[in-house]
Amino acid sequence: MRRAMGMLGMAALFAATAAVCAGAVTLQFLTPAWQEDTVTEVENIVAEWNAARPDIQVEMVSVAWENINDYLLTSFQAGQGPDVIHQDTVMCYEYGVQGYAEPLNQYLDAATLADTPQASWDGVSDDQGSIYGVPFLQETLVVFYNKAMFATAGITPPADGMVTWAELRDYALRLTKTDASGQTTTWGLLAPLEQRLWWCLVAQNGGQVLAKHADGTWYVEIDQAARQAIEYYTNLITVDHVMPQDVLSYDFTSLLQGFKTGKYAMFTFGCWVRSWINNLTQNQLDWGMLEVKGPVRNVTESDPQGVFIYSGSAHKDEAAQFLLYFTNTENQARIAKADWLFPIRQSALARPEFRTTQEQWNVLYQWLPFAEDVKPKMFGFFGWEWQSFIPQIEQVILGSKTLDKALQAATDDGNEYLRRMGLQ
Amino acid sequence: MEEKRALPFVAPALIILCFVSLYPLVQGISRVLYSFRALTGKNVYSGLQNFVLLFRDSVFVHALLNSLVWTVTSVAAMFFVSFLLATMLNSRHLRFRRAFRTVTLIPWALPGVVVSLIWRYIFLSGGPLNTALSGLGVTYPPAWLIDPHVALWTCIVANIWMGIPFVTIMILAGLQSLEGDILEAAAIDGASYLQTQVRIVVPSIKKVILIILTLESIWTFNSFDIVFVLTKGGPANASMTLPLYAYTWAYGSQQAGYGAAIGIIMLLILLSVVVLYIREVLQ
Structure with missing residues (x-):
């Protein structure tokens, strides 16, 4: 493997040298990939591209x-x-x-469009139908649990791991x-605010916090279902005392x-944390995962990531070629596997490695x-x-405001914002 | 005549200074007149609307007060502790003086973000500080980063720790410039330690102290990294300061005009500090 990578590196080096001599295009590819395996995989993909395409080099x-x-x-x-930039899909839309x-419609063929669910395209498109990014990674927000502590407490979770509120x-x-x-020596649960379990709960209860008028303007209106969901979350801290203010x-x-x-x-955290738990505990901790089942519907946060092209790029066509290569079936699968996430392309998702029992991929896949x-x-x-x-x-969690007052203030401040x- | 001859020599530096200092200032001021409209994705001319909104914004007022508390307490504590440290380091009776002086500089040599991360770790609910307090029998140690009454003070402690080395070294340099005869004369005249410090040492190094206070006030007022890493201005904006609030609007909400308006208010406040300094120096 090392030898193969060495040869690939040499090939990339030769290609780069040849490219410089031939006056090839050099693209900058910005990525926030940070997990060691993911960075290696992205580097490999870029090296393979550079070896195969001396005319378009990627840095x-x-x-x-x-x-x-x-x-x-x-x-x-x-x-x-x-x-070329790798970012959250919501930011692809905002930058669009x-x-x-850059709108990518002209670069996306019918097969690529059909291989990614419409909901994912909607996340990176504006109301006029311009597509500003290619969604390629997704996750599921899950509840990690300590199996030994469950056994001691006499808890047997359902076979499918889906638990009600x-x-x-x-x-x-x-x-x-x-x-x-x-x-408190052991806290029952820790659901960090920024991990947005509470947003999932609102969606699971069919609630509404933000809504859009037909003319495209937005307003804040927190309905009863959303209030129930937020109250459930804050009560875990302020009433039940099973979750710390941490x-x-x-x-x-x-x-x-x-x-x-x-x-x-x-x-609660994204499913990619499995790799960190394994590394930290050296596979010595017996842990499992649960999914919260909604009263109205089942929803979990996918936090999708995408890739887009800077509209000011001097080499948009070349950037599009690299983007399509980077997000093709093979590469999506490789990056997703390395990052302990799921690809969005259906052809990549269909690969057996995302359903294997190893590392509990099958649990998440369901x-x-x-x-x-x-x-x-x-x-x-x-x-x-x-x-x-x-x-x-935060003020409700800290006990300095009642939920009703806080939601009223959130409505007023939110609409002002x-x-x-x-x-508006 | 002399000035005319000096002009060609100064001109290159002046041009560079204008480019790197005045140009961004003018850009910043011009930004204030625009607001970003998310529905169209465009910046539109809004006149002085950003300033009007600013003074109706309760979080801005809160951040302004926090910034004043943050600056005044940080600089006062830094100066007081540093003065004691510098006096100690200046003492001929202290052994290993050079080693102590080197050690004193370490916090200043560390990048602000690294210092902030170290302090964040120390102040975590289950961090070393609370573990130590629990070990000492404190049943409910403070939630340093979470308690809204404590969060800003936690940041201030970290900031003081980071600022002490520079102030200490500057005061030490001032103390070393003092003639030993003056202190000896004061001792012969029977002046107490406190009298010597207040009536002789401080007035003698007044100019050094003035420059330290001015520089530290500006740096502390503009400081961003410690609050950002430790609390991000939370919880519930309890530790929000002006630089962080400007950043939040300019980058978090892409309202560069509103961020620039906050920046201009900060500039005016700091200009008043500089004016005070110049007036004192000219006197």
Whole structure:
């Protein structure tokens, strides 16, 4: 394998040298891929492309998920963005609306369009039908649980792993332990606010927080179903005391360490965290996964990722060729497997490695039909969420506001925010 | 005549300064007049609307007050602790003085984000600080990053730790420039330690102190990394400061005009600090 990679590297080097001599095009490909296996796989794919296409060379540029938007906005403002960019699909759409992402309709053939579900295309398209990105990775938000702690508490989860809201609360209550001084030693559940279990709960209950008028404008109106879902989530902290206030400010490593040591019996996160649990526990911890079943419908957050082309790129056609290669069936499958995620192309998803019992791919695969982007496709959603909505929920969690007052403030502040954004 | 002759020598530096300093300033000011409209994806002229919105924005007012508390307490504490440290490091009786001076500089040599991450780890609910407090018998140690009454102060502690080395070294340099005879004369005259510091040392290094206070006030007021990494301005905006709030609007919501309006208010506040400094120096 190493030898093959070495030869591939040499070939890429020769190709690059030849390309420079021949005056080939060089594209910049920006990716926030960060897990070691994923980075290696992306590097391999880029090296294979460079070896095969001396006329179009690709230079991979890495950036962290935390500051990719800062990097892009600054680059775009300076008119110097990378040619091809890997990002959340919601940002493909937002950059498209702003004119930074190139419409890809002319580059997508019927087979490519048909191989990706329409809902995924909708996530990267505007109302006029312009497609600004190619969706290629998705996940499922799951509840990880410690099997030994479940056994000790006498909990037997359903065979399909789907639990109702009542069951999840009941498990968390039975798993939460306190010491003689009343201090909690084991928390039943940790569902970090930014992982958006509460958004899934709203969707599962058929609730509405943000809505769109026929003319494209938006408004905040929190209905009873959404209120119930948010109340269920905040009650886990303020009433049931099965979840710590740490949901407001958690640390990824401490969370995993806490799961390993039994501080948290269950926690919610994207399915890619399996690799981290395995690495951290050296496969010594017996853990499983659950999916929360909705009262009205079953929904889990898919958090899709996509690839788009910078509209200011001087080599859009070449960038499109690389984009289509990078997101083809084979490569989507390779990157998804390395990143412990699922591909979006149906032909890639059909491959057996995504249904194997190894690493519990089969468990997740059965829940994949419920995966969708629960975040409303509104420009500035993240800004709205973190500037007007989350601060109110935080106050409920901290006990400084009642839910009713907080939701009223979230409605008022949210609508004010939308007016400022020109969305009303 | 002298000035005319100097002009060609100064001109290149002036041109570069105008390009890297004035151009962004003018750009920033012009941005204030525009607002981003998400439905069309365009920036539209909105006059002084961003300033009008600013003063109706309760989070802005809160962030402004936080920034003042953050700056005044940080700089005051930095100065007080650093003065004591510098006096100690200046003492001829202290052994391993050079080693201590080197060690003092370490926090300043670390990148702000690294320092912030270390402090974040220390202040986590289950972090080393709370583990130590629990070990000492504190049943419910504070939630440093989560409690809205504590979060800003947590950030201030980290900021003070990071700022102390620079202030210490600057004060130490000032102390070393003092004539030993003056201090000896004060001692012979029977001045106490406190009297010597307040009536002789501080007035003697007044110019150094002024420049330290001015620079640290500007740096602390503009500081972004510590609050961003530790609390992101939360919970519920409890530790929100102006630089972070400007960033939130400019990058999080892509309202560069509103972010620039916050930046201009910050500039005006800092200009008043600089004016005070210049007035003191000219006196």
